[in-house]
Amino acid sequence: MREVAVIGVGCTKFGEKWETSFRNLFVEAGALALEDANISGEHIDEIFVGNMSAGRFVEQEHIGALIADYAGLATINVPATRVEAACASGGLSFRQAYTAVASGMSDIVVAAGVEKMTDVGTDVTTDVLAAAADREWEGIAGITFPGLYAMIATQYMHRYGLTREQLAQVAVKNHDNGAKNPNAQFRKPITLDTVLNSTLVADPLRLFDCSPVTDGAAAVILAPLERAREFTDTPIKVLGAGQASSTIALHDRKDICTLDATVAAGNRAFQMAGVERKDIGFVEVHDCFTIAEICAIEDLGFCKKGEAGKLTEEGQTAIGGKIPVNPSGGLKACGHPVGATGVKQVYETVKQLRGDAKGRQIDTEIGMTHNVGGTGATVVCHIFGRV
Amino acid sequence: MREVAVIGVGCTKFGEKWETSFRNLFVEAGALALEDANISGEHIDEIFVGNMSAGRFVEQEHIGALIADYAGLATINVPATRVEAACASGGLSFRQAYTAVASGMSDIVVAAGVEKMTDVGTDVTTDVLAAAADREWEGIAGITFPGLYAMIATQYMHRYGLTREQLAQVAVKNHDNGAKNPNAQFRKPITLDTVLNSTLVADPLRLFDCSPVTDGAAAVILAPLERAREFTDTPIKVLGAGQASSTIALHDRKDICTLDATVAAGNRAFQMAGVERKDIGFVEVHDCFTIAEICAIEDLGFCKKGEAGKLTEEGQTAIGGKIPVNPSGGLKACGHPVGATGVKQVYETVKQLRGDAKGRQIDTEIGMTHNVGGTGATVVCHIFGRV
Incomplete structure (x- = not known):
């Protein structure tokens, strides 16, 4: 297995974000992570996104492709996969991204997580x-x-x-x-x-x-450790x-x-x-x-x-x-x-x-x-x- | 990347399976795959399952863990991850399993897919x-x-x-x-x-x-190619x-x-x-x-x-x-x-x-x-x- 480092991170403010849509939440976090890693989207080889229940919160499945599209990465046909394990969906997104880089399948990989919970009533x-x-x-x-x-x-x-x-x-x-x-x-x-x-x-x-009911998204970018210093002076392994x-x-x-x-x-x-x-x-x-x-x-x-x-x-x-x-x-x-x-x-x-x-x-x-x-x-x- | 082979496969009959629950559909396919690979569950290192929308079809998320549990593998705390990309969820399940074995993260990995579509009306x-x-x-x-x-x-x-x-x-x-x-x-x-x-x-x-509305499940088992002949005379690479x-x-x-x-x-x-x-x-x-x-x-x-x-x-x-x-x-x-x-x-x-x-x-x-x-x-x- 190749050694892997995190080269960029981004996170939205967390809260009741009435003004922001599900898809825009991710775009905000992703853009912050790209900026932090000092790279542009076309360098991304693969995307993973953790999401528990957009199917019920915003009536949308197929979250990986949706997010790749709204991040402007459909033009390079980037592989995009949603993973779900309830509240552990984000951690699993990171694990899959780590495995993808460690395996050599992909080099620059985004691990993201997003949930928009406040578009439905609290009973739902x-x-x-x-x-x-x-x-x-x-x-x-x-x-x-x-x-x-x-x-x-x-x-x-x-x-x-x-x-x-x-x-x-x-x-x-x-x-x-x-x-x-x-x-x-x-x-x-x-x-x-x-x-x-x-x-x-x-x-x-x-x-x-x-813990409260919250809208928010976070994204981190992974790369092989041997390439990490192309992007950052402080790679985290x-x-x-x-x-x-x-x-x-x-x-x-x-x-x-x-x-x-x-x-x-x-x-x-x-x-x-x-x-x-x-x-x-x-x-x-x-x-x-x-x-x-x-x-x-x-x-x-x-x-x-x-x-x-x-x-x-x-x-x-x-x-x-x-x-x-x-x-x-x-x-x-x-x-x-x-x-x-x-x-x-x-x-x-x-x-x-x-x-x-x-x-x-x-x-x-x-x-x-x-x-x-x-x-x-x-x-x-x-x-x-x-x- | 390690070379990877399929060492066992299982599939339920597809159809309107009123008599079978979501969770039992998977168990049936998984058992057939284990039998085919001539191994028992405790040899499984990791599970991936493709599922589009159990959240709406059967009001259940957290599908990876559910399935690991009903397959009797919670006792060995097997890592279990659901992936979703609408109708491509099954293919992505296989891809993640392949990557997990190729990376060296896991050796014997199940890639499964399951959907129970007939428990709701056709409008839903x-x-x-x-x-x-x-x-x-x-x-x-x-x-x-x-x-x-x-x-x-x-x-x-x-x-x-x-x-x-x-x-x-x-x-x-x-x-x-x-x-x-x-x-x-x-x-x-x-x-x-x-x-x-x-x-x-x-x-x-x-x-x-x-194509029709269908209930069904399928499961395949992957292993490093170099170990495949421990389990089968006909590994498929x-x-x-x-x-x-x-x-x-x-x-x-x-x-x-x-x-x-x-x-x-x-x-x-x-x-x-x-x-x-x-x-x-x-x-x-x-x-x-x-x-x-x-x-x-x-x-x-x-x-x-x-x-x-x-x-x-x-x-x-x-x-x-x-x-x-x-x-x-x-x-x-x-x-x-x-x-x-x-x-x-x-x-x-x-x-x-x-x-x-x-x-x-x-x-x-x-x-x-x-x-x-x-x-x-x-x-x-x-x-x-x-x-």
């Missing part, structure tokens, strides 16, 4: 997101995503003694980070009281435990890639407090990268709900099971802590356009490793991403390093 | 399929897929003098072939009169010019892969009678394979409508523009002719479960090259597949050979 959004879980055994019984993660949280708090305040601290920390990220949907710091007094969504999860699946339904798991796909995908990425947990300077994890960040920190091996709440409470997951988690603000504060999130994690990681993350900069050589589909039926992890 | 089906074209400029104006291909047919007949009878002969030939394929949805030979007297769908296209995109909307094409993405994808596959048109013993093309087969034969370079009608009329595209087209019966007679079709084309090609296509066998060393998304916004081609 809730139903669309339920399609990420098991429709026949979960959705059909009326359970929504907050409900599924509430079951995880309930069981976890009972078993490990996680306090309501520790859980809330995840949100407080991520809003602190998001306040320093110009692309974040929410840029206001919050307090523990904000979380604890917010509307109950699915007990014990409150409004500020949940892909050190490891790990993907794993688990049961689609929560009730089929051995233990709902551990996402076994996170354990497997993390181990695979670490093994490929040949680095240790202690080498990781920060990690962008999939905090669709506060409890999801708690589980992710443990399942990736950054502390023992049951200890992530204490770690968070002590400030060890904040910027400046032992293992900073979600310097971008995470899904919680940055927003969660489901197909785009996995690519935005790569965007943040590259910005950090280049030293370009103004106001939230972490000084490190190595960073990691962790993107989850559904309640953990798909997980994809990547580890990146400075060259 | 028509609307779902319109999402393969440009929703904002085509679907919104009320045009359906038969309408789009009818415009191609009208322009083509006007320009090249293609006769109604020549067009009908495509369907007659494909039903002849389908009658010999045990998996085909339609197994009855038809006459020119059957086509010419069938209901008008979108002038000049009649019912028997159109992937010689070339080509993918291309074009504009999503028909009105943006330079010429609607030529699918420029077919030209580009075909050329790329031929270039990679290092073979000539004359070396190809048969080709499985994307005949979603009879006119689509006419265009495909020409755009792939098997005859000059405007001559495919005559070629068909003379019987040169039938089994035993100069360039047999769609020995499986094609989409027309075999049926067209949109996400599965591209993988079924590979299934047929492998059966032919192994000498296992009883009753419709073509004696040749090299075969080709051609899978189209929408009206040609995505095209993917593969060329296969005996080892």
Whole structure:
């Protein structure tokens, strides 16, 4: 396999983007990535795009070709492929782009992610997101995503003694980070009281435990490492890639407090990268709900099971802590356009490793991403390093 | 890039499968492929699945993980990715599987495709399929897929003098072939009169010019060529892969009678394979409508523009002719479960090259597949050979 580097990144502002269409969201992110890599579109050999459900959000499938067309690349007949794994679609888009470059199939490859979620009512959004879980055994019984993660949280708090305040601290920390990220949907710091007094969504999860509904797109450009310095002085190398699946339904798991796909995908990425947990300077994890960040920190091996709440409470997951988690603000504060999130994690990681993350900069050589589909039926992890 | 071979294939019967669920369709095809490759599931390193619109047909996304789970592979946390490019989803699934093996990322990889189309009414089906074209400029104006291909047919007949009878002969030939394929949805030979007297769908296209609405799944298993003989005495090598995109909307094409993405994808596959048109013993093309087969034969370079009608009329595209087209019966007679079709084309090609296509066998060393998304916004081609 050839060594692969990221040579350019772009990301739209995340939020409720009433003024922008699905197709224009991608074009904006793609143009930013091209500008960042200092190349023009005709150099692109292949495109991958992560998208969960444009079929229902904007009644459009065939997203790869649509996006290649609106990026002006139909004229060079660029191969364009959409990948989907619910909220892990963006991470998988990056993985396919990585494989395409590593294989030698293509040289300059775009990995993008896009979701336009606000063109439908919230009742439709809730139903669309339920399609990420098991429709026949979960959705059909009326359970929504907050409900599924509430079951995880309930069981976890009972078993490990996680306090309501520790859980809330995840949100407080991520809003602190998001306040320093110009692309974040929410840029206001919050307090523990904000979380604890917010509307109950699915007990014990409150409004500020949940990531929001968001429009947004992100795009990154990959190239063989040996060609990377043609385009940038600060290529960021892909050190490891790990993907794993688990049961689609929560009730089929051995233990709902551990996402076994996170354990497997993390181990695979670490093994490929040949680095240790202690080498990781920060990690962008999939905090669709506060409890999801708690589980992710443990399942990736950054502390023992049951200890992530204490770690968070002590400030060890904040910027400046032992293992900073979600310097971008995470899904919680940055927003969660489901197909785009996995690519935005790569965007943040590259910005950090280049030293370009103004106001939230972490000084490190190595960073990691962790993107989850559904309640953990798909997980994809990547580890990146400075060259 | 490593050399790659197909070591096992499986395909369900195609048709209106009221008795089978979406998830069980895949399991059936996957089990047949495993049996054919003489391996068990725990040897699988990665899964790709092509699916166009389970989000709307069965209200389920996150198809990769769902399928890995129902195939019993969640226990080994197998990476599982869905790819989508409308009716070319199956072909792209194969391409990603090929790239994964070629890169060294994975060894034993499943490429599958599945679509369950009959769980909704035909009004919904028509609307779902319109999402393969440009929703904002085509679907919104009320045009359906038969309408789009009818415009191609009208322009083509006007320009090249293609006769109604020549067009009908495509369907007659494909039903002849389908009658010999045990998996085909339609197994009855038809006459020119059957086509010419069938209901008008979108002038000049009649019912028997159109591929049907179908449920079905297909799966094939790939491995590095150097390991292929561990599993089979008749590995079939992937010689070339080509993918291309074009504009999503028909009105943006330079010429609607030529699918420029077919030209580009075909050329790329031929270039990679290092073979000539004359070396190809048969080709499985994307005949979603009879006119689509006419265009495909020409755009792939098997005859000059405007001559495919005559070629068909003379019987040169039938089994035993100069360039047999769609020995499986094609989409027309075999049926067209949109996400599965591209993988079924590979299934047929492998059966032919192994000498296992009883009753419709073509004696040749090299075969080709051609899978189209929408009206040609995505095209993917593969060329296969005996080892």
